[in-house]
Amino acid sequence: MDFMIQYLFHDLLLLENQLPWFVLESLHRLIGKNQVPLTMLVLNFFSRLSSMSRYCKGYFKHTHDEEILHILDLLRSAIVVPFQKFESTEYDNALPHATALLEAGIEFRRSSVDGIMNIDFKDGVLTIPQLAIEEMTEPLFRNLIAFEQCHHGRENKVTSYALILDNLIASSKDVVFLCDKQIIHNWLSAEDVSQLFGKLHCDTFTVGFCYGGLCAEVNNYYQATWNKWLAGLKRDYLSNPWKITSLVVAFILLLVLTLLQTTYTIQQYYHPHQ
Known part of the structure:
Protein backbone atom coordinates (compact mmCIF):
# COMPACT_ATOMS: atom_id res chain seq x y z
CA MET A 1 0.00 0.00 0.00
CA ASP A 2 1.09 3.55 -0.67
CA PHE A 3 1.85 5.44 2.56
CA MET A 4 1.45 2.23 4.55
CA ILE A 5 3.87 3.46 7.21
CA GLN A 6 1.60 6.46 7.86
CA TYR A 7 -1.37 4.16 8.44
CA LEU A 8 0.71 2.11 10.88
CA PHE A 9 1.70 5.24 12.79
CA HIS A 10 -1.91 6.31 13.01
CA ASP A 11 -3.30 2.92 14.11
CA LEU A 12 -0.63 2.40 16.76
CA LEU A 13 -1.44 5.81 18.28
CA LEU A 14 -5.17 5.19 18.71
CA LEU A 15 -6.16 4.85 22.36
CA GLU A 16 -8.72 2.17 21.53
CA ASN A 17 -6.03 0.07 19.83
CA GLN A 18 -3.67 -0.14 22.81
CA LEU A 19 -2.61 -3.54 24.10
CA PRO A 20 -1.19 -3.87 27.63
CA TRP A 21 2.57 -3.56 27.66
CA PHE A 22 3.10 -6.91 29.38
CA VAL A 23 1.23 -8.59 26.52
CA LEU A 24 3.49 -6.92 23.96
CA GLU A 25 6.59 -7.91 25.96
CA SER A 26 5.41 -11.52 26.13
CA LEU A 27 4.96 -11.59 22.35
CA HIS A 28 8.31 -9.90 21.91
CA ARG A 29 10.09 -12.56 23.99
CA LEU A 30 8.65 -15.27 21.73
CA ILE A 31 10.60 -13.84 18.79
CA GLY A 32 13.91 -15.02 20.21
CA LYS A 33 16.78 -14.11 22.48
CA ASN A 34 19.17 -11.15 22.31
CA GLN A 35 16.71 -9.01 20.37
CA VAL A 36 16.44 -5.23 20.66
CA PRO A 37 14.50 -4.20 23.81
CA LEU A 38 10.86 -3.48 23.10
CA THR A 39 11.06 0.13 24.30
CA MET A 40 13.91 0.83 21.88
CA LEU A 41 12.10 -0.97 19.07
CA VAL A 42 8.96 1.15 19.52
CA LEU A 43 10.82 4.43 19.94
CA ASN A 44 13.03 3.79 16.91
CA PHE A 45 9.91 3.18 14.85
CA PHE A 46 8.19 6.39 15.95
CA SER A 47 11.39 8.44 15.62
CA ARG A 48 10.71 8.32 11.86
CA LEU A 49 8.04 10.93 12.53
CA SER A 50 9.59 14.38 12.34
CA SER A 51 7.37 15.56 15.18
CA MET A 52 8.47 12.68 17.45
CA SER A 53 12.11 12.14 16.51
CA ARG A 54 13.71 14.35 19.16
CA TYR A 55 11.57 13.01 22.04
CA CYS A 56 12.07 9.36 21.10
CA LYS A 57 15.83 9.75 20.81
CA GLY A 58 16.00 11.58 24.17
CA TYR A 59 13.90 9.04 26.09
CA PHE A 60 16.86 7.18 27.61
CA LYS A 61 18.50 10.36 28.90
CA HIS A 62 16.00 10.53 31.76
CA THR A 63 14.87 8.32 34.62
CA HIS A 64 11.40 6.83 34.18
CA ASP A 65 9.74 5.82 37.43
CA GLU A 66 6.26 4.95 36.19
CA GLU A 67 5.44 1.55 34.76
CA ILE A 68 4.72 1.57 31.02
CA LEU A 69 1.08 0.75 30.34
CA HIS A 70 1.11 0.55 26.54
CA ILE A 71 2.67 2.14 23.43
CA LEU A 72 0.75 5.42 23.75
CA ASP A 73 1.85 5.71 27.39
CA LEU A 74 5.47 5.16 26.34
CA LEU A 75 5.23 8.00 23.80
CA ARG A 76 3.63 10.25 26.40
CA SER A 77 6.46 9.47 28.80
CA ALA A 78 9.02 10.43 26.14
CA ILE A 79 7.31 13.83 25.85
CA VAL A 80 6.52 14.72 29.48
CA VAL A 81 9.39 13.26 31.53
CA PRO A 82 11.86 16.07 30.62
CA PHE A 83 9.28 18.56 31.97
CA GLN A 84 10.84 20.05 35.12
CA LYS A 85 8.30 22.47 36.59
CA PHE A 86 5.10 20.53 37.16
CA GLU A 87 2.61 22.37 39.37
CA SER A 88 -1.00 21.43 39.96
CA THR A 89 -3.35 24.44 39.87
CA GLU A 90 -6.75 25.35 38.50
CA TYR A 91 -6.96 26.57 34.92
CA ASP A 92 -8.44 30.03 35.43
CA ASN A 93 -5.84 32.42 34.01
CA ALA A 94 -5.62 32.23 30.21
CA LEU A 95 -2.86 33.98 28.27
CA PRO A 96 -3.38 36.57 25.51
CA HIS A 97 -2.37 35.42 22.04
CA LEU A 230 7.85 51.16 26.54
CA ALA A 231 7.00 48.54 23.91
CA GLY A 232 5.07 51.15 21.93
CA LEU A 233 8.02 53.55 22.11
CA LYS A 234 10.41 50.90 20.80
CA ARG A 235 8.00 49.81 18.06
CA ASP A 236 7.06 53.29 16.82
CA TYR A 237 10.30 55.21 17.25
CA LEU A 238 13.23 52.86 17.88
CA SER A 239 12.57 49.98 15.49
CA ASN A 240 15.10 51.04 12.83
CA PRO A 241 18.01 53.53 12.41
CA TRP A 242 15.95 56.03 10.37
CA LYS A 243 13.31 56.31 13.07
CA ILE A 244 15.98 56.67 15.76
CA THR A 245 17.72 59.37 13.72
CA SER A 246 14.43 61.23 13.17
CA LEU A 247 13.65 61.05 16.88
CA VAL A 248 17.09 62.38 17.86
CA VAL A 249 16.90 65.21 15.29
CA ALA A 250 13.41 66.15 16.47
CA PHE A 251 14.58 66.12 20.09
CA ILE A 252 17.61 68.32 19.31
CA LEU A 253 15.45 70.70 17.28
CA LEU A 254 13.00 70.94 20.16
CA LEU A 255 15.83 71.74 22.57
CA VAL A 256 17.22 74.42 20.21
CA LEU A 257 13.81 76.05 19.74
CA THR A 258 13.14 75.92 23.49
CA LEU A 259 16.54 77.50 24.16
CA LEU A 260 15.91 80.26 21.59
CA GLN A 261 12.48 80.94 23.03
CA THR A 262 13.87 81.12 26.57
CA THR A 263 16.71 83.43 25.46
CA TYR A 264 14.31 85.72 23.64
CA THR A 265 11.99 85.87 26.66
CA ILE A 266 14.84 86.73 29.02
CA GLN A 267 16.16 89.39 26.64
CA GLN A 268 12.74 91.01 26.37
CA TYR A 269 12.41 91.03 30.15
CA TYR A 270 15.70 92.81 30.76
CA HIS A 271 15.81 94.90 27.60
CA PRO A 272 12.21 95.56 26.65
CA HIS A 273 12.99 98.40 24.19
CA GLN A 274 15.67 96.64 22.15
Whole structure:
Protein backbone atom coordinates (compact mmCIF):
# COMPACT_ATOMS: atom_id res chain seq x y z
CA MET A 1 0.00 0.00 0.00
CA ASP A 2 1.09 3.55 -0.67
CA PHE A 3 1.85 5.44 2.56
CA MET A 4 1.45 2.23 4.55
CA ILE A 5 3.87 3.46 7.21
CA GLN A 6 1.60 6.46 7.86
CA TYR A 7 -1.37 4.16 8.44
CA LEU A 8 0.71 2.11 10.88
CA PHE A 9 1.70 5.24 12.79
CA HIS A 10 -1.91 6.31 13.01
CA ASP A 11 -3.30 2.92 14.11
CA LEU A 12 -0.63 2.40 16.76
CA LEU A 13 -1.44 5.81 18.28
CA LEU A 14 -5.17 5.19 18.71
CA LEU A 15 -6.16 4.85 22.36
CA GLU A 16 -8.72 2.17 21.53
CA ASN A 17 -6.03 0.07 19.83
CA GLN A 18 -3.67 -0.14 22.81
CA LEU A 19 -2.61 -3.54 24.10
CA PRO A 20 -1.19 -3.87 27.63
CA TRP A 21 2.57 -3.56 27.66
CA PHE A 22 3.10 -6.91 29.38
CA VAL A 23 1.23 -8.59 26.52
CA LEU A 24 3.49 -6.92 23.96
CA GLU A 25 6.59 -7.91 25.96
CA SER A 26 5.41 -11.52 26.13
CA LEU A 27 4.96 -11.59 22.35
CA HIS A 28 8.31 -9.90 21.91
CA ARG A 29 10.09 -12.56 23.99
CA LEU A 30 8.65 -15.27 21.73
CA ILE A 31 10.60 -13.84 18.79
CA GLY A 32 13.91 -15.02 20.21
CA LYS A 33 16.78 -14.11 22.48
CA ASN A 34 19.17 -11.15 22.31
CA GLN A 35 16.71 -9.01 20.37
CA VAL A 36 16.44 -5.23 20.66
CA PRO A 37 14.50 -4.20 23.81
CA LEU A 38 10.86 -3.48 23.10
CA THR A 39 11.06 0.13 24.30
CA MET A 40 13.91 0.83 21.88
CA LEU A 41 12.10 -0.97 19.07
CA VAL A 42 8.96 1.15 19.52
CA LEU A 43 10.82 4.43 19.94
CA ASN A 44 13.03 3.79 16.91
CA PHE A 45 9.91 3.18 14.85
CA PHE A 46 8.19 6.39 15.95
CA SER A 47 11.39 8.44 15.62
CA ARG A 48 10.71 8.32 11.86
CA LEU A 49 8.04 10.93 12.53
CA SER A 50 9.59 14.38 12.34
CA SER A 51 7.37 15.56 15.18
CA MET A 52 8.47 12.68 17.45
CA SER A 53 12.11 12.14 16.51
CA ARG A 54 13.71 14.35 19.16
CA TYR A 55 11.57 13.01 22.04
CA CYS A 56 12.07 9.36 21.10
CA LYS A 57 15.83 9.75 20.81
CA GLY A 58 16.00 11.58 24.17
CA TYR A 59 13.90 9.04 26.09
CA PHE A 60 16.86 7.18 27.61
CA LYS A 61 18.50 10.36 28.90
CA HIS A 62 16.00 10.53 31.76
CA THR A 63 14.87 8.32 34.62
CA HIS A 64 11.40 6.83 34.18
CA ASP A 65 9.74 5.82 37.43
CA GLU A 66 6.26 4.95 36.19
CA GLU A 67 5.44 1.55 34.76
CA ILE A 68 4.72 1.57 31.02
CA LEU A 69 1.08 0.75 30.34
CA HIS A 70 1.11 0.55 26.54
CA ILE A 71 2.67 2.14 23.43
CA LEU A 72 0.75 5.42 23.75
CA ASP A 73 1.85 5.71 27.39
CA LEU A 74 5.47 5.16 26.34
CA LEU A 75 5.23 8.00 23.80
CA ARG A 76 3.63 10.25 26.40
CA SER A 77 6.46 9.47 28.80
CA ALA A 78 9.02 10.43 26.14
CA ILE A 79 7.31 13.83 25.85
CA VAL A 80 6.52 14.72 29.48
CA VAL A 81 9.39 13.26 31.53
CA PRO A 82 11.86 16.07 30.62
CA PHE A 83 9.28 18.56 31.97
CA GLN A 84 10.84 20.05 35.12
CA LYS A 85 8.30 22.47 36.59
CA PHE A 86 5.10 20.53 37.16
CA GLU A 87 2.61 22.37 39.37
CA SER A 88 -1.00 21.43 39.96
CA THR A 89 -3.35 24.44 39.87
CA GLU A 90 -6.75 25.35 38.50
CA TYR A 91 -6.96 26.57 34.92
CA ASP A 92 -8.44 30.03 35.43
CA ASN A 93 -5.84 32.42 34.01
CA ALA A 94 -5.62 32.23 30.21
CA LEU A 95 -2.86 33.98 28.27
CA PRO A 96 -3.38 36.57 25.51
CA HIS A 97 -2.37 35.42 22.04
CA ALA A 98 1.25 35.70 20.90
CA THR A 99 1.02 38.90 18.83
CA ALA A 100 -0.83 40.67 21.66
CA LEU A 101 1.95 39.70 24.08
CA LEU A 102 4.49 40.97 21.56
CA GLU A 103 2.75 44.35 21.40
CA ALA A 104 2.97 44.54 25.20
CA GLY A 105 6.76 44.17 25.04
CA ILE A 106 7.10 40.44 25.72
CA GLU A 107 9.91 38.89 23.69
CA PHE A 108 9.69 35.35 22.28
CA ARG A 109 12.71 33.09 21.98
CA ARG A 110 13.23 29.50 20.99
CA SER A 111 14.46 27.42 23.92
CA SER A 112 17.22 24.83 23.54
CA VAL A 113 16.26 22.70 26.58
CA ASP A 114 14.97 19.15 26.25
CA GLY A 115 11.22 18.61 26.11
CA ILE A 116 8.58 20.69 24.37
CA MET A 117 6.81 21.39 27.67
CA ASN A 118 9.64 23.32 29.34
CA ILE A 119 8.22 26.81 28.74
CA ASP A 120 9.78 29.57 30.85
CA PHE A 121 9.24 33.29 31.44
CA LYS A 122 11.83 35.65 32.90
CA ASP A 123 12.48 39.39 32.60
CA GLY A 124 9.89 39.84 29.85
CA VAL A 125 11.20 36.94 27.74
CA LEU A 126 9.06 33.89 27.00
CA THR A 127 11.25 30.95 25.99
CA ILE A 128 9.50 28.04 24.27
CA PRO A 129 11.06 24.84 22.88
CA GLN A 130 10.43 24.20 19.20
CA LEU A 131 7.38 22.14 18.26
CA ALA A 132 7.34 20.31 14.92
CA ILE A 133 3.85 20.15 13.42
CA GLU A 134 2.93 17.74 10.64
CA GLU A 135 -0.02 15.55 9.65
CA MET A 136 0.48 13.11 12.54
CA THR A 137 0.70 15.81 15.21
CA GLU A 138 -3.06 16.11 15.65
CA PRO A 139 -3.77 12.37 16.10
CA LEU A 140 -0.77 12.09 18.44
CA PHE A 141 -1.91 14.89 20.74
CA ARG A 142 -5.58 13.97 20.46
CA ASN A 143 -4.95 10.43 21.69
CA LEU A 144 -2.50 11.55 24.39
CA ILE A 145 -5.10 13.98 25.74
CA ALA A 146 -7.82 11.33 25.57
CA PHE A 147 -5.54 8.98 27.52
CA GLU A 148 -4.94 11.60 30.23
CA GLN A 149 -8.68 12.23 30.47
CA CYS A 150 -9.39 8.52 30.91
CA HIS A 151 -6.56 7.39 33.21
CA HIS A 152 -6.47 8.79 36.74
CA GLY A 153 -2.81 7.86 37.19
CA ARG A 154 -1.53 10.27 34.54
CA GLU A 155 -1.53 14.04 35.22
CA ASN A 156 -2.94 16.41 32.60
CA LYS A 157 0.46 17.53 31.35
CA VAL A 158 -0.13 17.18 27.61
CA THR A 159 -3.60 18.68 28.08
CA SER A 160 -2.05 21.67 29.85
CA TYR A 161 0.44 22.11 27.03
CA ALA A 162 -2.36 22.07 24.44
CA LEU A 163 -4.20 24.75 26.44
CA ILE A 164 -1.13 27.00 26.48
CA LEU A 165 -0.63 26.63 22.73
CA ASP A 166 -4.31 27.35 22.13
CA ASN A 167 -3.96 30.55 24.19
CA LEU A 168 -0.92 31.71 22.22
CA ILE A 169 -2.35 30.84 18.79
CA ALA A 170 -5.55 32.73 18.00
CA SER A 171 -5.06 33.18 14.25
CA SER A 172 -2.76 32.40 11.36
CA LYS A 173 -0.92 35.64 12.16
CA ASP A 174 0.22 34.12 15.46
CA VAL A 175 1.33 30.97 13.65
CA VAL A 176 3.42 32.95 11.15
CA PHE A 177 5.02 34.92 13.99
CA LEU A 178 5.91 31.78 15.98
CA CYS A 179 7.30 30.18 12.82
CA ASP A 180 9.47 33.26 12.23
CA LYS A 181 10.80 32.82 15.77
CA GLN A 182 11.46 29.12 15.04
CA ILE A 183 9.23 28.13 17.93
CA ILE A 184 7.00 26.22 15.50
CA HIS A 185 8.39 24.17 12.63
CA ASN A 186 5.35 23.79 10.42
CA TRP A 187 4.59 21.45 7.52
CA LEU A 188 0.90 22.45 7.37
CA SER A 189 -0.84 25.68 6.43
CA ALA A 190 -0.89 28.48 8.99
CA GLU A 191 -4.70 28.40 9.01
CA ASP A 192 -4.77 24.67 9.83
CA VAL A 193 -2.36 25.12 12.73
CA SER A 194 -4.36 28.08 14.08
CA GLN A 195 -7.37 25.77 14.50
CA LEU A 196 -5.47 22.68 15.63
CA PHE A 197 -5.08 23.22 19.37
CA GLY A 198 -8.54 24.71 19.85
CA LYS A 199 -10.03 21.47 18.56
CA LEU A 200 -7.71 19.28 20.62
CA HIS A 201 -8.86 20.27 24.10
CA CYS A 202 -12.52 20.78 23.24
CA ASP A 203 -14.76 19.17 25.93
CA THR A 204 -11.77 18.25 28.09
CA PHE A 205 -11.71 18.68 31.87
CA THR A 206 -8.33 19.85 33.18
CA VAL A 207 -7.53 18.83 36.74
CA GLY A 208 -4.05 19.96 37.73
CA PHE A 209 -3.03 22.64 35.24
CA CYS A 210 0.76 22.70 34.87
CA TYR A 211 1.31 26.34 33.91
CA GLY A 212 -0.63 28.34 36.49
CA GLY A 213 2.40 30.17 37.85
CA LEU A 214 3.73 30.89 34.37
CA CYS A 215 0.39 32.33 33.24
CA ALA A 216 0.20 34.57 36.32
CA GLU A 217 3.69 35.98 35.70
CA VAL A 218 3.06 36.62 32.00
CA ASN A 219 -0.31 38.27 32.65
CA ASN A 220 1.13 40.53 35.36
CA TYR A 221 3.80 41.71 32.90
CA TYR A 222 1.24 42.08 30.10
CA GLN A 223 -1.13 44.19 32.21
CA ALA A 224 1.57 46.62 33.41
CA THR A 225 1.00 49.99 31.69
CA TRP A 226 4.70 50.88 31.76
CA ASN A 227 5.64 47.78 29.77
CA LYS A 228 3.05 48.54 27.08
CA TRP A 229 4.19 52.17 26.85
CA LEU A 230 7.85 51.16 26.54
CA ALA A 231 7.00 48.54 23.91
CA GLY A 232 5.07 51.15 21.93
CA LEU A 233 8.02 53.55 22.11
CA LYS A 234 10.41 50.90 20.80
CA ARG A 235 8.00 49.81 18.06
CA ASP A 236 7.06 53.29 16.82
CA TYR A 237 10.30 55.21 17.25
CA LEU A 238 13.23 52.86 17.88
CA SER A 239 12.57 49.98 15.49
CA ASN A 240 15.10 51.04 12.83
CA PRO A 241 18.01 53.53 12.41
CA TRP A 242 15.95 56.03 10.37
CA LYS A 243 13.31 56.31 13.07
CA ILE A 244 15.98 56.67 15.76
CA THR A 245 17.72 59.37 13.72
CA SER A 246 14.43 61.23 13.17
CA LEU A 247 13.65 61.05 16.88
CA VAL A 248 17.09 62.38 17.86
CA VAL A 249 16.90 65.21 15.29
CA ALA A 250 13.41 66.15 16.47
CA PHE A 251 14.58 66.12 20.09
CA ILE A 252 17.61 68.32 19.31
CA LEU A 253 15.45 70.70 17.28
CA LEU A 254 13.00 70.94 20.16
CA LEU A 255 15.83 71.74 22.57
CA VAL A 256 17.22 74.42 20.21
CA LEU A 257 13.81 76.05 19.74
CA THR A 258 13.14 75.92 23.49
CA LEU A 259 16.54 77.50 24.16
CA LEU A 260 15.91 80.26 21.59
CA GLN A 261 12.48 80.94 23.03
CA THR A 262 13.87 81.12 26.57
CA THR A 263 16.71 83.43 25.46
CA TYR A 264 14.31 85.72 23.64
CA THR A 265 11.99 85.87 26.66
CA ILE A 266 14.84 86.73 29.02
CA GLN A 267 16.16 89.39 26.64
CA GLN A 268 12.74 91.01 26.37
CA TYR A 269 12.41 91.03 30.15
CA TYR A 270 15.70 92.81 30.76
CA HIS A 271 15.81 94.90 27.60
CA PRO A 272 12.21 95.56 26.65
CA HIS A 273 12.99 98.40 24.19
CA GLN A 274 15.67 96.64 22.15
